[in-house]
Amino acid sequence: MKSPYEIVKVPLMTEKSNIMNETSSKVSFIVERNATKPEIARAVGEIFNCHVIKVNAINMTGKKKRLGMHQGRRSHWKKAICTLAKGEKIDIVEGM
Numbered sequence: 479m480k481s482p483y484e485i486v487k488v489p490l491m492t493e494k495s496n497i498m499n500e501t502s503s504k505v506s507f508i509v510e511r512n513a514t515k516p517e518i519a520r521a522v523g524e525i526f527n528c529h530v531i532k533v534n535a536i537n538m539t540g541k542k543k544r545l546g547m548h549q550g551r552r553s554h555w556k557k558a559i560c561t562l563a564k565g566e567k568i569d570i571v572e573g574m
Contacts, residue, residue, distance in 0.1 A: 482521035485513045488571040490557060503562040505570070511537070511556045518558045529563040 490506035498504040509518055519530040536559075540552035562568065 480510075480517070481493065481511075482524045485510050485517055485521040485560075486525060491570070495536040495559075498559070499568075499570075503564070503567060505560050505568050507558045507560065509535070509556050509558045510555065513556065513558075515558075519560065522558075522560050526568045528568060530560045530565045531563055534559040534561075 486507050486509055486567050488508045490508055491504070495504075495506035495517045498506065505522075507518075507522065509521075513521075513535075515533040515535055518535065519533050522528070522533075538555050538557055540554045542549065542551050544550070
């Protein structure tokens with residue numbers, strides 16, 4: 479069984495995720511690519527001491543990039559949007 483810190487890598491700090499965090503109780507994370515929804519919910523609950531009701535997991539493909547005549551691709555990653563129980567909130571900026 480993996481450690482919660484191996485599953486949840488980094489909180490996702492974008493404009494859209496900040497708006498979701500303020501208006502509804504949803505928080506976004508970059509997670510390990512082969513993590514399942516129950517593993518993500520358990521890891522977020524253990525790290526931040528909260529109750530996760532729902533997890534939406536999205537596999538994001540890496541963008542194609544080129545440098546001169548060489549073409550490459552950024553690595554693929556997985557995004558998880560966790561819905562917290564009513565009244566609970568995670569302030570990610572405060573902990574940084």
